Amino acid sequence: MRDKFLRLEHWTSRIALVTACAMLLAAASLGMFQIITRFVLETPAEWTEVLIRFSLIWMVFLGVPMAFRQGAMVSVDVLYRWSPARLRRFLDWVVCLAALTLIFIIIWWGWDYAQRGKVQTMAGLEELTMFWAYLAMPVGGVFSVIGIIGNLLDPQRLELETAQ
Template sequence: MISVLNKVTENILVGVFFVMTLSVVWQVMSRYLFNISASWTEELARFCLMWLAVLGAAYITGKRGHIEIDYFFDKFSPSQKRRLDYFVETLILIFAVVILIIGGAYLMYMTFYLEQKSPALQVPLGLVYCILPISGALMVVYTIDYMKQIKNINYSINES
């Protein structure tokens, strides 16, 4: 299931990056070749960048590629490493649920309720912000999956 989730997320990220690239290229071309400034391209690129950042963070969480400082971690015993790993994953889980899922869903709800639309594209901002709870849910799935694997990890003292 995780591999399918990774593949779908990768494809969405590539698609969003492609749309953002086309938007920026069109903005530059229209401005310098045709002397026309299309305001919607800047807004679309900004929304794509937001989606790339938030969805990319969830994807990196699943790939275990986020930044970590392991200087002190390597000095712990294997049982301490396992406990610390659980603690860090619990913090990630709390962040994903409270900030991304609950906070993101509330932001999404409020923008739909207030019928806010983006100035240039006129899309409901709730659609733009829907990536927050989606990414939060992905982080929860990835984190729970990793927490199930922690008990099988060999935390040897000489591990580098």
């Protein structure tokens, strides 16, 4: 069961990370497009700013699961290194439960915001509602829950490696 969950976690974290990278690429491309239309063509495209913001929101919430999985999100490195082995596993559980509590709050309120955002349109893109921007919170939260549990089952201490 543990191995099956870790395989699922591996695929979901990869999907989230690849999508986050695609959102970064989209934001950078739209930013370059905006610069060209505004300063070269002198005809700014208002919709690009909205889509850049939209893609950056999605990038952050889909990048967080990989940080949780690598153990780089909530770092209690000093306390962990100074503690005996029995206390270390207890610290893993405390960090996991604290992170899960935070993520469940983000999922709950993110879904609430997404539901409320159905009536709010995006400036420059009136055909899209804010539902799609706010949906990043619960979607990223679900991916994060899987990453947090995966890190509890198979801890990876990559705080220092990911900080470089």
